[in-house]
Amino acid sequence: MRYHKVIVTTAIGALMSTAAAADVLKIGASLPITGGFSIAGQKHKQGYELCVDMINERGGILGREVELIVSDNRSDPATAINQYERFINVDGVEAVYGTFSSRLTFPVASILAKNGFVHPIPAGGALRIYTQGHDNLFYFQPNAAEYVGASLKGIIEDLVPEGEGPMTAAVVSADDFFANAVEAGFLGHEVTNPADGSVVADLAPGYLEGSGIEVTFTEKWPEEGFSDWLNLANSIKRSGAELIIGLTASAEEAVQLTRALKTVRAEPKMVYFSQGTQAEFLEGTGESSDGVLVHTSWHADAPFQSTLGGEEFSNQDFGAAFEAAYGAAPDEDSAIPFAVCQGIEQAIVGAGSTDNAAMGAWLSDRSKDAPVRTILGRFAWDDVGLPVDKPFLMTQWNGGELQFVYPTDEFEGVQEMSYPKGGF
Numbered sequence: 001m002r003y004h005k006v007i008v009t010t011a012i013g014a015l016m017s018t019a020a021a022a023d024v025l026k027i028g029a030s031l032p033i034t035g036g037f038s039i040a041g042q043k044h045k046q047g048y049e050l051c052v053d054m055i056n057e058r059g060g061i062l063g064r065e066v067e068l069i070v071s072d073n074r075s076d077p078a079t080a081i082n083q084y085e086r087f088i089n090v091d092g093v094e095a096v097y098g099t100f101s102s103r104l105t106f107p108v109a110s111i112l113a114k115n116g117f118v119h120p121i122p123a124g125g126a127l128r129i130y131t132q133g134h135d136n137l138f139y140f141q142p143n144a145a146e147y148v149g150a151s152l153k154g155i156i157e158d159l160v161p162e163g164e165g166p167m168t169a170a171v172v173s174a175d176d177f178f179a180n181a182v183e184a185g186f187l188g189h190e191v192t193n194p195a196d197g198s199v200v201a202d203l204a205p206g207y208l209e210g211s212g213i214e215v216t217f218t219e220k221w222p223e224e225g226f227s228d229w230l231n232l233a234n235s236i237k238r239s240g241a242e243l244i245i246g247l248t249a250s251a252e253e254a255v256q257l258t259r260a261l262k263t264v265r266a267e268p269k270m271v272y273f274s275q276g277t278q279a280e281f282l283e284g285t286g287e288s289s290d291g292v293l294v295h296t297s298w299h300a301d302a303p304f305q306s307t308l309g310g311e312e313f314s315n316q317d318f319g320a321a322f323e324a325a326y327g328a329a330p331d332e333d334s335a336i337p338f339a340v341c342q343g344i345e346q347a348i349v350g351a352g353s354t355d356n357a358a359m360g361a362w363l364s365d366r367s368k369d370a371p372v373r374t375i376l377g378r379f380a381w382d383d384v385g386l387p388v389d390k391p392f393l394m395t396q397w398n399g400g401e402l403q404f405v406y407p408t409d410e411f412e413g414v415q416e417m418s419y420p421k422g423g424f
Contacts, residue, residue, distance in 0.1 A: 025064040025354065027052070027344070028071070028087030029097040032104065035075025036224060039251065039280060040100050040333045044122060045070055047337030048097055050325050051308070055341070058309025061348050069093065073104065080104045081111050088115050094354035097340050100333075102126035102145070102177035109134050118360045120343055121385070122336045126181040127191050130384040131200040136360035137385030140340050140376065141297040142392045145181035145274075146191060148295050149207030151392040152245075152272050155293070155406050156211055159417050166269045169208055170217040170241035172232060172257070176249035182274050183247050187215065216241050223249065233260035242269040251275050255284030262288045262424035269420035277395060277402060278331045289397035291421030296393050298335040298376050299404045301413045306342055306373040310349075313342075315375045339374035346372050 029048055032041035052068045060066055069091055073080040080099055087093040098121040099108055105124025112119040113134035120138050121129070125145035130137060156165050171186055173179045184191055188206025190199050208215055217239035219232060236244060244261070248254045254276040261271075275281070276294040285292075304315045318338060322330040343363070351358035363372065364381065368389065371378035380388050394406035396417055403415040 023064055024067045025061055025095075025348075026067050026069060026091060026093040027095045027097060028069045028084065028091060028093040030071050030073045030080045030083035030087070030099050030104075030108070032075035032100055033070075033072035035073075037075045037101050037104075037250070039278070040123070041072075041075070043278075043331070043333035044100050044337040046322075046326055047330075047334035048341055050322060050334075051338045051341030051345075053325075054321065055309050055345055058311060061345055062352075073099065075101075075104070077104050077107045080108050084108055084111050085115075088117065095344055095348065095356070095359070096120075097337065097344065098122050098124065102129060102181065105129055106177065109137060112136075116356055118344070118347065118356045118363065119385075120340045122340045123333075126177050127201055128181075128194060130386055131191075131193050132195065134385075136356070136363075138343065138363050138379075138381050139386055140336055140343060140374070140379065142387055142390040144386055145178050146185040146201065146203060148182050148274065148392060149185040151295055151394050151406065152293070153207045153211050155394055155417065156213075156270075158408070159406065160270075160419055164420075165211075166213060166242035168216045168239070168241045169213050169243040169245060170219075170236045170239050171208070171215055171245045171247070172217075172219045172221070172236065173247035174226075174249040174253060175220050175223045176247075179247035179249055179274060186245060187218075213243060226253075229256045229260035230263060233257070233264045233266060236261065237264050237266045244268045244271045246271070246273045248273060248275045251278040251281045252284070254281055258285045258288050258292070258424060265423060267423045269422075271421055276397075278333060279329070282397065282400060282402075288424040290399065291418050292397045293405075293417075294395050294397070294402075296332050296395050298332040298339075299393055299395060299402070300329070301404060302377070302393070303411055303413075304375055304377045306339075306375050307346065308342060309345070313375070318375045335375055339376040342374045343372045343379065 031044050052066050056065050071083040100123045102124045106129050118136045122140055127144040127146045173183045185203050186207050188204040191201040193200050246257050254273045272293045277296045282289050300319055302315050306313050347359040347363050348354055350362040366372050366380040371380050382388050391407055395402050396405045398418055405417040408414050
């Protein structure tokens, strides 16, 4: 049951209401409910809300009912900054949940660090976020975006028959914080600290060159307002690329690119997108989705065991609860924020208070043998806030089903990857 504020007009009632409000544990989250990231933002809101509701049903955190305060940042970085400052200085929150996207997370990280808050990050994979020197960053996905390409490289080396892998690639990307980070890993770029220009990671030669794959075409489209998908698809086809890497900023962009590739009758051996695990992608592409690979942090069939409200809680429990609450199956955009909420609950209980320094110390002390346990699996973090020993899951759409295909030894339920893709 969600916490609702009640105004009581009698003197005794006002006193009781003040005492009850003082015992409420306020947690703030600024999310892109409208604007370019609105679809993911809405799902993040659902994930946070469901988790808080279920925690309250189990007695709250340290006996205190949780009030979740969500504000719409309209997908705008400046608004997100202002909202977190308001949460802390006006609303009196004792903890926060992170926002969606690297573009919003990067500036928010500085504000939360300045105020000494633990910053649990659901969707902010760009390595530059973690090289600013901030303490108490904790990323609730497998690794920085620059390293996603390692999983595709592994698939080509481990699952594609020798001598039959793609030899050429087209890399097309949105001019987006996250997409640019994934591109840097594939192409072997340097990652610099935006504050002083120093190199924080040299990704040469890149995952493609390291796999002996020649890049025959690259293109970057603007962050907003791009619509020339057919010309882009024609250029990709003319390049003769056997591997298409589409680094989109949203599932909707992945839909537009897929439709355009179908229109021009492209026939690559392999297609990988950085976005597309969502139901919206399947609805927008239909059978054209078959064979498309997408990395993910979560899969419905993963047998992850976690805790919620001090009770055992499985990934399958989450799926059932989400469907009951919202009438639809969850995807990773709602599973990841749910895991963030689980992590903050465990941090507060572990620290015995909402003191953010103590919460950060407790999270930093997690290890393989004493992790944070979530529906995304187990988490422990390195000194900059990136997870340790946590591989990306690679999925593939086949027959309208998002199947887990790699790594093959992570857990049971892996399915055989279809290859080559062929036409759309």
